Amino acid sequence: MADKITVILPDKSKKEYKKGITVSDILKDIDSELAENALAAKMNGEIVDLSKNINEDSEIEILSFDSEVGKKVFWHSTSHVMAQAVQNLFPETKLAIGPSIEEGFYYDFDKKEPFTPDDLEKIEQGMQEIVKENQPFVRKEIPKSEAIKFFKEKGEKYKLEIISDLEDEKVILYQHDDFVDLCKGPHVPFTGVIKNFKLTSIAGAYWKGSEKNPMLQRIYGISFPSKEELDEYLKRMEEIKKRDHRTLGRELELFSILDEVGPGLVLWHPKGAQIRRVIEDFWVEEHQKNGYQLIYTPHIARLHLWEKSGHTGFYQEYMYSPMVVENEAYQLKPMNCPFHILIYKSKIRSYRDLPLKLAELGTCYRYERSGVLHGLMRVRGFTMDDAHLFCKPDQLEEEVLKLLDFSLSILRTLGFEKYEIYLSTRPDKFIGDPQNWEKATQALRQALEKDNLQFQVDEGGGAFYGPKIDIKIIDAMGRAWQCTTIQFDFNIPERFDLTFVGQDGKFYRPIMIHRALLGSLERFFGVLIEHYAGAFPLWLSPVQIVVLPITDEQNLYSAEIKNRLQGEGFRVELDDRNEKINYKIREAEKEKIPYMFIIGKKEVQNKSVSVRKHKQGDLGEFDVEEIIVKLKQEVKNKSSQ
RNA sequence: GCUGGAGUAGCUCAGUCGGUAGAGCAGGGGUUUUGUAAACCUCAGGUCGUGGGUUCGAUUCCCUCCUCCAGCUCCA
Numbered sequence A: 001m002a003d004k005i006t007v008i009l010p011d012k013s014k015k016e017y018k019k020g021i022t023v024s025d026i027l028k029d030i031d032s033e034l035a036e037n038a039l040a041a042k043m044n045g046e047i048v049d050l051s052k053n054i055n056e057d058s059e060i061e062i063l064s065f066d067s068e069v070g071k072k073v074f075w076h077s078t079s080h081v082m083a084q085a086v087q088n089l090f091p092e093t094k095l096a097i098g099p100s101i102e103e104g105f106y107y108d109f110d111k112k113e114p115f116t117p118d119d120l121e122k123i124e125q126g127m128q129e130i131v132k133e134n135q136p137f138v139r140k141e142i143p144k145s146e147a148i149k150f151f152k153e154k155g156e157k158y159k160l161e162i163i164s165d166l167e168d169e170k171v172i173l174y175q176h177d178d179f180v181d182l183c184k185g186p187h188v189p190f191t192g193v194i195k196n197f198k199l200t201s202i203a204g205a206y207w208k209g210s211e212k213n214p215m216l217q218r219i220y221g222i223s224f225p226s227k228e229e230l231d232e233y234l235k236r237m238e239e240i241k242k243r244d245h246r247t248l249g250r251e252l253e254l255f256s257i258l259d260e261v262g263p264g265l266v267l268w269h270p271k272g273a274q275i276r277r278v279i280e281d282f283w284v285e286e287h288q289k290n291g292y293q294l295i296y297t298p299h300i301a302r303l304h305l306w307e308k309s310g311h312t313g314f315y316q317e318y319m320y321s322p323m324v325v326e327n328e329a330y331q332l333k334p335m336n337c338p339f340h341i342l343i344y345k346s347k348i349r350s351y352r353d354l355p356l357k358l359a360e361l362g363t364c365y366r367y368e369r370s371g372v373l374h375g376l377m378r379v380r381g382f383t384m385d386d387a388h389l390f391c392k393p394d395q396l397e398e399e400v401l402k403l404l405d406f407s408l409s410i411l412r413t414l415g416f417e418k419y420e421i422y423l424s425t426r427p428d429k430f431i432g433d434p435q436n437w438e439k440a441t442q443a444l445r446q447a448l449e450k451d452n453l454q455f456q457v458d459e460g461g462g463a464f465y466g467p468k469i470d471i472k473i474i475d476a477m478g479r480a481w482q483c484t485t486i487q488f489d490f491n492i493p494e495r496f497d498l499t500f501v502g503q504d505g506k507f508y509r510p511i512m513i514h515r516a517l518l519g520s521l522e523r524f525f526g527v528l529i530e531h532y533a534g535a536f537p538l539w540l541s542p543v544q545i546v547v548l549p550i551t552d553e554q555n556l557y558s559a560e561i562k563n564r565l566q567g568e569g570f571r572v573e574l575d576d577r578n579e580k581i582n583y584k585i586r587e588a589e590k591e592k593i594p595y596m597f598i599i600g601k602k603e604v605q606n607k608s609v610s611v612r613k614h615k616q617g618d619l620g621e622f623d624v625e626e627i628i629v630k631l632k633q634e635v636k637n638k639s640s641q
Numbered sequence B: 001g002c003u004g005g006a007g008u009a010g011c012u013c014a015g016u017c018g019g020u021a022g023a024g025c026a027g028g029g030g031u032u033u034u035g036u037a038a039a040c041c042u043c044a045g046g047u048c049g050u051g052g053g054u055u056c057g058a059u060u061c062c063c064u065c066c067u068c069c070a071g072c073u074c075c076a
Helices: A022-030 A032-037 A066-088 A117-132 A144-154 A155-164 A226-240 A244-253 A270-289 A302-311 A339-342 A393-413 A434-450 A521-532 A552-567 A581-590 A601-606 A624-636
Strands: A004-008 A016-020 A042-043 A046-048 A056-062 A104-110 A138-143 A170-176 A179-182 A196-207 A215-224 A300-302 A323-325 A329-334 A357-364 A380-390 A419-425 A456-458 A469-472 A481-490 A511-520 A545-549 A573-575 A595-599 A608-613 A617-623
Touching: A016 A032, A016 A617, A022 A032, A022 A056, A022 A511, A042 A066, A056 A066, A056 A608, A066 A104, A066 A117, A066 A170, A066 A215, A104 A196, A104 A270, A117 A196, A138 A144, A144 A155, A144 A170, A144 A179, A144 A573, A155 A179, A215 A226, A215 A511, A215 A573, A215 A581, A244 A521, A270 A357, A270 A393, A270 A511, A300 A302, A302 A329, A302 A339, A302 A545, A339 A357, A339 A380, A380 A393, A380 A521, A393 A434, A393 A481, A393 A511, A419 A434, A434 A511, A469 A521, A511 A521, A511 A581, A545 A581, A545 A608, A552 A573, A552 A624, A581 A595, A595 A601, A601 A617, A608 A624
Parallel strands: A004 A056, A419 A456, A545 A573, A545 A595
Antiparallel strands: A004 A016, A042 A046, A042 A056, A104 A215, A138 A170, A170 A179, A196 A215, A300 A329, A323 A329, A357 A380, A380 A511, A419 A469, A469 A481, A481 A511, A595 A608, A608 A617
16 A cells, blocks of 8 residues: 555554654644644654654654753744844844754844844844744755855845855755745744743854854843743753852952952962862872872973973963073973973882872963953963873773772762763874874773763864863753863873883883863862852861850850860851841851851850751750761761751 | 953942932941841941043043953854
């Protein structure tokens, strides 16, 4: 029967239909609820519109907003609706591209006058009207020449440029209402599906991302099937804004970056410095436990050293200009490795010395383009938690395995439980022996597999001097931040002619691994602030306990308690100002101090304290010794609660 | 670096169609002696980002520079 086809439905059952039936007809036939949420479909693995005709035996899958692809289709369609609204309001505007992105969509426009926030509102209103019309998205396939003619008439020069890059002789257009756009689709069936959207920001963007091309205006937006989801998204954005480490850094007196000092240069205030100290102490202790030797190296060195290491070549654009002292050029260090290498080279190394692990909290300076600086996240002066491991080739896998465990345990202790891990392999341009590359990449891969860690492979994403593993931590808001990096280096050991003496008395070249766990302390601190929203766990908190006498009659006893706590190693403050207890509590809450010890008549009499925990409230009256033991335990555990 | 936006007291912001500026919070002094998120009174605080120009006069208008904010392929 030539006019019948068999379709495997989403529930894997088979059913016969007439040839040419559309996906949405089938959906109506099988399950009305499924059809309602459907945005697009997968037919034999290919993503298609719901209006697609099925002409052969097929398997279909439904794509709703719950799927990654469904979301992309939804957002992409929203960008078309936005583009129509923009051209309705500003007919002279030319279209560039309008894809979906990780969260939402954008469309790039060429328009003389910049868009204003008022324009955004007008565009949103225009979109509302388009959505109300509930027009179908219609797919059209036309010959390339016809498409060129069509866009030429409209003066859409960017579309013409895109078409000229296309290899197919057929071009796909999508139309809804009277708006036609070059687009491979697919799209949602009707504009009416997109009811809940918000245009979030305007920004400049280069055509095809190149600075040499003209600057376009980009409008970003987001959309959802339901109002609840949109509201939730907007609420999340607000929460992220509230957690901004730049705001919290000022409010909590953690750090500052001042004009007078210079862009990207951080002043760590006492409270921020206290947190950093705790992290550093923890870091040092862990490194010593794990066989690292700690070193210190200078901030500058003769330019010659950087020539030898190759940095003046491949890293030039990130380096501050050299300074000349006594007719000799000196370079502010962008990295620590040359120093570590010279320490390695300071004597003849035996295979017995390997692996040699040198670690340093080394402060580096890099010239970052002014436009990319951002609070603590991207700075010009920063401290790397750096280490270099010098290994025999047969030690690689074990050392990588140890490194992974070590990194993850430190990140976990600091409050990060979720990660994204990437393995980057050999790029097209590389140096070193391909066999070594292979060995090193294998060592990285096997270590990841042995540890049962999920990872993605970035083929060709390694540096020219070696493959690497990157770990991104996922913060409380679900955002990923690159911190840990474990990189092989086949370049520098060559350049410095590193060797070790093997068992047979001959010289061999060690393999070197660079690694940073937290990345830079500045950046990591920024992430940490946003992760905890400034409310640090007890072990990290700059002020751990504040003692609050209710009236000045309790000041003496309160001072005793404060001294007692201080003697036990806690970071304590006493707030004996002439203020009401409510006022003092409010301040302590705003400062996000983990514990408040409130002391009134009753507590003095009972030789006790009333304990209030940040954000949780009154925990009741405690015996002083009892609460000291309890909190000491909390610090010792580095509990992230 | 580029495009757009912004820079007024420690912070958040108002204001001046050109005549050198205000509010709340924070800070100082006082009154009050207070039981789990803001008591009351009072005082002090600013070269209005920088340098220049126009003007009798600029924080305001114009230009330069600095800094900050958003973004700068996630490719129909």
